[in-house]
Amino acid sequence: MQFYYRNQMPLRVLDECEFWKQQEEEHTVVIRELMKDLETEFFDALFEWETAFREAHGRVVRFIETTIRTTGTFTYELYRELTKLVSFCLEQSVQFIAFCNQLIQESEPIVNNPTAKVVMKHIIDESEYFVGIAQAVLYSKYI
Template sequence: MRYYYGNSMPLRVLDECEFWKEQEEEHTIVIRELVKDLEDEYVDALLAWEQAFAETHSRVVAFIETTIRMTGTFTYELYRDLTTLVSFCLEQSNQFIAFCNQLIQESEPVKNNPTVKVVMRHIIDESEYFVGIAQAVLYSKSI
């Protein structure tokens, strides 16, 4: 993400949240489809993750719609709520990364399939990329 968006930075951050929550939701499907013999407990967990990401994605979209209607006026309250939402998205991604690492370490069908492990690491890398964006935004003074 580029940091030259100026006053549009809050919208750009929300765009990133929207995109990455949708990606993570899709990643839950990829894992389930790729690992046909995945243990039931992990299938159930992935279904829960899919739902959680869908809900977060919806929250982000609703926030974007609210922000757009503010016509460029970013109040203290809006910034506070934006920071809270980005923090939530960041923590959710960190938890998903931990879950994916758990799959790699504990799931026999994942541990025994080199291709699946590569895909899992790619999924983790993508979530870590979003975490980096979210952290940069939260720790900067630019929003």
């Protein structure tokens, strides 16, 4: 994400949150489809993650709709809510990364499948990219 958006950064970070929550939701499906012989607890956890990402995506979309209706003008309260939402999305991604690392270490179908490990690491890399964006925005002067 480019940082030249300046006063439009809050809108841009919302775009990123919306995109990455949808991506992470789709990643849960990719993992389930690629590794059909996952242990039941991991398979079930992926459904829970899918639901959690769908709900987070919905929260972001609703916030975007609110922002659109305020013509992109951010009051202090709106900034505060935006910061809480971005922080939530960031923490959710951090937890998902930990879960994916757990899968790589503990799930036999992944441990024994080099291709599955590559896919998992790619999924982790993508979530880490979002974490980096969210942290940069949260700790910058643009939000």
